[in-house]
Amino acid sequence: MNEKTLPNTDPVTADAGTRIDGTPTEEQPRREGTSRPLPEDALIIVPVRNVVLFPGMVFPLTVGRERSRAAAQEAARLQRPLGILLQSKPEVEEPGPDDLHWVGTTASVLRYITAPDGSHHAICKGVKRFRVLQFLEGYPFTVARVQIIEDPETVDADIEGRAHSLKERAIEILQLLPQVPEEMVAALQGVEGSARLADFIAGLMDISPEEKQALLETFDLKARLDKLLELLSHRIEVLKVSREVDARTRQSIDDSNRKHLLREQMRTIQKELGEGDESATEIAELEKAITEARMPEEVEKHARKELKRLERMPEAAGEYSMIRTYLEWLIELPWAPDPEAPIDIAEARRILDADHYGLEKVKRRILEFLAVRKLNPSGKSPILCFVGPPGVGKTSLGQSIARATGRKFVRVSLGGVHDEAEMRGHRRTYIGSLPGNIIQNLRKAGTRNCVMMLDEVDKLGMGGFHGDPASALLEVLDPEQNSTFRDNYLAVPFDLSGVMFICTANVLDTIPGPLRDRMEVIQLPGYTAQEKLQIARRYLVPRQLAATGLTAEQCEISDSALLAIIDDYTREAGVRNLEREIGNVFRNVAVRIAEGSAQQVKIGPDDLPAILGPRKFEAEVAMRSGVPGVATGLAWTPVGGDILFVEAARMPGTGKLILTGQLGEVMKESAQAALSLVKARSRELGVPPEALEKSDIHIHVPAGATPKDGPSAGVAIFVALASLLTGRPVRSDVAMTGEISLRGLVLPIGGVKEKVLAALRAGISTVMLPARNRRDLEEIPADARDKLKIVWIEQVDEAVATALSPASPDVVPV
Ligand SMILES: Nc1ncnc2c1ncn2[C@@H]1O[C@H](COP(=O)(O)OP(=O)(O)OP(=O)(O)O)[C@@H](O)[C@H]1O
Numbered sequence: 135m136n137e138k139t140l141p142n143t144d145p146v147t148a149d150a151g152t153r154i155d156g157t158p159t160e161e162q163p164r165r166e167g168t169s170r171p172l173p174e175d176a177l178i179i180v181p182v183r184n185v186v187l188f189p190g191m192v193f194p195l196t197v198g199r200e201r202s203r204a205a206a207q208e209a210a211r212l213q214r215p216l217g218i219l220l221q222s223k224p225e226v227e228e229p230g231p232d233d234l235h236w237v238g239t240t241a242s243v244l245r246y247i248t249a250p251d252g253s254h255h256a257i258c259k260g261v262k263r264f265r266v267l268q269f270l271e272g273y274p275f276t277v278a279r280v281q282i283i284e285d286p287e288t289v290d291a292d293i294e295g296r297a298h299s300l301k302e303r304a305i306e307i308l309q310l311l312p313q314v315p316e317e318m319v320a321a322l323q324g325v326e327g328s329a330r331l332a333d334f335i336a337g338l339m340d341i342s343p344e345e346k347q348a349l350l351e352t353f354d355l356k357a358r359l360d361k362l363l364e365l366l367s368h369r370i371e372v373l374k375v376s377r378e379v380d381a382r383t384r385q386s387i388d389d390s391n392r393k394h395l396l397r398e399q400m401r402t403i404q405k406e407l408g409e410g411d412e413s414a415t416e417i418a419e420l421e422k423a424i425t426e427a428r429m430p431e432e433v434e435k436h437a438r439k440e441l442k443r444l445e446r447m448p449e450a451a452g453e454y455s456m457i458r459t460y461l462e463w464l465i466e467l468p469w470a471p472d473p474e475a476p477i478d479i480a481e482a483r484r485i486l487d488a489d490h491y492g493l494e495k496v497k498r499r500i501l502e503f504l505a506v507r508k509l510n511p512s513g514k515s516p517i518l519c520f521v522g523p524p525g526v527g528k529t530s531l532g533q534s535i536a537r538a539t540g541r542k543f544v545r546v547s548l549g550g551v552h553d554e555a556e557m558r559g560h561r562r563t564y565i566g567s568l569p570g571n572i573i574q575n576l577r578k579a580g581t582r583n584c585v586m587m588l589d590e591v592d593k594l595g596m597g598g599f600h601g602d603p604a605s606a607l608l609e610v611l612d613p614e615q616n617s618t619f620r621d622n623y624l625a626v627p628f629d630l631s632g633v634m635f636i637c638t639a640n641v642l643d644t645i646p647g648p649l650r651d652r653m654e655v656i657q658l659p660g661y662t663a664q665e666k667l668q669i670a671r672r673y674l675v676p677r678q679l680a681a682t683g684l685t686a687e688q689c690e691i692s693d694s695a696l697l698a699i700i701d702d703y704t705r706e707a708g709v710r711n712l713e714r715e716i717g718n719v720f721r722n723v724a725v726r727i728a729e730g731s732a733q734q735v736k737i738g739p740d741d742l743p744a745i746l747g748p749r750k751f752e753a754e755v756a757m758r759s760g761v762p763g764v765a766t767g768l769a770w771t772p773v774g775g776d777i778l779f780v781e782a783a784r785m786p787g788t789g790k791l792i793l794t795g796q797l798g799e800v801m802k803e804s805a806q807a808a809l810s811l812v813k814a815r816s817r818e819l820g821v822p823p824e825a826l827e828k829s830d831i832h833i834h835v836p837a838g839a840t841p842k843d844g845p846s847a848g849v850a851i852f853v854a855l856a857s858l859l860t861g862r863p864v865r866s867d868v869a870m871t872g873e874i875s876l877r878g879l880v881l882p883i884g885g886v887k888e889k890v891l892a893a894l895r896a897g898i899s900t901v902m903l904p905a906r907n908r909r910d911l912e913e914i915p916a917d918a919r920d921k922l923k924i925v926w927i928e929q930v931d932e933a934v935a936t937a938l939s940p941a942s943p944d945v946v947p948v
């Protein structure tokens with residue numbers, strides 16, 4: 135640093151072109167007004183922004199502003215002290231009288247320094263207080279006439295007493311503060327005079343410039359001392375409190391360290407003594423459980439390795455509980471194969487019969503399956519898959535099989551499973567990860583030899599973002615792979631080959647192909663009203679009676695009432711709603727009996743509307759059909775069969791065909807084919823061909839919001855068109871199904887049983903089926919066969935002959 139003591143420097147003249155430190159300047163602007171003399175009682179003022187200089191205090195002032203620099207230089211030249219004033223508005227660049235406090239300190243500049251970076255600093259020592267009387271204009275810096283304020287010469291006991299305690303408190307503070315140099319205390323001790331002491335301490339205080347200014351402006355020494363005493367006392371309190379807090383935190387840290395050390399030592403001692411603390415006993419228990427879990431060798435080795443890690447880990451570590459949970463999973467899984475109970479086929483037959491009415495074919499298939507398994511236990515048996523509409527007994531058959539084979543039953547719902555991890559688990563690195571649902575259910579079953587029902591395989595989410603759940607299922611079901619099934623969480627293979635898997639689905643076509651190949655599909659198409667009546671009598675009624683707490687004597691329900699529920703209140707292939715409605719009836723009766731308003735109730739069909747409300751399904755067929763242009767078709771749906779109406783209308787036009795009712799491509803084409811066929815046979819039908827050319831034909835299939843597709847409505851569309859054009863209505867008790875060819879042949883279709891049952895439910899008496907579906911005759915339940923007239927048709931002309939009523943004389947054919 136380039137420095138010089140001011141008194142030794144050459145005086146700087148305004149136009150000398152030298153710096154205050156003597157070095158020549160390149161270009162020193164000529165200053166005006168320096169020639170103007172300074173009055174005796176005037177001071178050259180340097181405004182400062184955030185420092186209050188007290189008399190006796192030495193302070194390095196940074197002289198940044200050009201005006202201040204000029205002021206300092208001029209003061210040095212004239213060998214006059216500077217007047218330091220605190221700005222009342224620190225933000226003002228060139229402060230005027232209003233921007234300054236009017237009380238300040240005179241200062242002698244001890245040194246003036248130009249730092250290598252070009253900044254100027256004046257080391258100032260405060261001398262005396264002054265008060266501004268008047269600011270003077272016309273100088274290139276601030277000048278003011280001032281009055282010097284002297285401190286009192288004489289001191290009284292009051293002041294001395296106060297000064298004494300001020301000093302004591304200041305020393306106390308210095309001792310409370312960390313890192314105060316010894317010299318500070320010595321300097322304080324050495325300060326002479328009460329006024330000096332007060333200013334010295336005020337200068338050191340850690341308070342705002344404004345507060346310091348207030349002290350500076352307190353000319354009365356006694357008052358100043360009082361103010362300082364108050365400030366110091368407050369400061370002491372604050373310091374004491376913060377010290378206490380400090381000490382307390384330090385102590386608590388020490389304490390926890392100590393406890394940790396002690397605990398560690400205790401552990402070591404306990405180990406030495408062979409006694410365990412909590413975690414040691416826990417580890418011993420885990421160890422014992424691992425031994426008893428009868429894991430395969432590889433898995434056991436892995437488990438012990440994890441246990442070792444656990445042992446070395448402090449109990450509080452987050453990973454500790456993760457490893458412990460993992461070990462618990464390993465321990466609780468059924469690793470050991472339980473000896474398989476020999477299958478008693480006769481007993482199995484008895485149980486299946488006891489649980490389910492009818493279903494002869496299904497039961498026979500199940501018994502065959504069990505027999506093969508009995509004779510060849512190690513053979514790779516296929517996976518059974520029950521396919522059928524809701525409520526036909528798929529799940530309950532699975533439970534029956536479990537009962538018949540003496541196995542535990544667990545159910546895994548696959549509906550809506552989109553993420554492979556749901557089946558296979560998440561890796562352990564994920565927080566809160568768990569095994570997938572296969573392993574979870576095995577733990578629930580507690581044995582590998584269980585029946586695991588995989589419900590709703592047809593609703594399994596397709597492969598996507600999170601892996602393909604179907605491929606995980608494939609691995610589960612594949613006898614080649616499932617003896618080493620890997621769950622991501624377990625990370626060790628688990629043998630699933632002992633599990634008897636049974637799948638269920640509502641439809642076959644959405645089951646992924648490779649999965650379907652592994653399955654032995656057993657169809658449960660649904661029940662006839664008579665079958666439902668039997669199921670209701672034998673199973674549902676007793677079960678619902680028990681559920682409502684009624685006895686058979688208290689509540690009797692007649693067959694005709696049950697049939698009325700079946701026909702008018704439910705329309706389903708299964709029996710779930712039937713059971714629900716029976717339950718509703720019984721609850722109603724239970725209320726009456728509990729109230730005491732009845733002892734014994736007999737329910738007949740006429741009682742139903744009062745309990746269940748108006749009939750939900752009317753004889754729709756009679757209502758809708760009976761007009762020319764409407765035919766009753768039969769459809770197969772995932773929830774069993776259903777009837778559908780084909781409506782045709784004709785309007786003047788140019789021979790266009792309009793199709794509505796959300797028909798799929800195949801159905802649209804068969805409508806086209808039916809129209810062509812009608813045109814080709816117009817003569818046989820007695821329809822003049824010109825009539826067709828001058829009209830548009832509209833075919834609609836309600837319900838318009840449900841998408842429909844498939845070729846099997848061909849016959850119905852043809853019949854509807856024929857009826858429209860001949861004006862002969864279709865008999866309302868006839869329903870039909872069958873695909874048509876352009877040559878007029880009727881081709882076979884699928885879902886015969888479901889469709890026939892739907893027709894029966896809808897109150898149809900004659901069903902027309904393709905002759906080539908005769909082979910499905912035995913599929914049709916006997917009571918349906920008895921009740922329905924089945925007409926086998928080979929040609930569309932036969933359909934017209936059977937379905938259309940004779941032309942009535944009042945209908946004029948087109
Ligand atoms: N043939 C039957 N004999 C006796 N009870 C039956 C028969 N069929 C179904 N049930 C009874 O009907 C109810 C519904 O059957 P279940 O739950 O097995 O239907 P599901 O086919 O699994 O239907 P979903 O596809 O909706 O799962 C059960 O209480 C079941 O016992």
Ligand SMILES: [Mg+2]
Nearest residue numbers: 528529589638
């Ligand atoms: Mg089910």
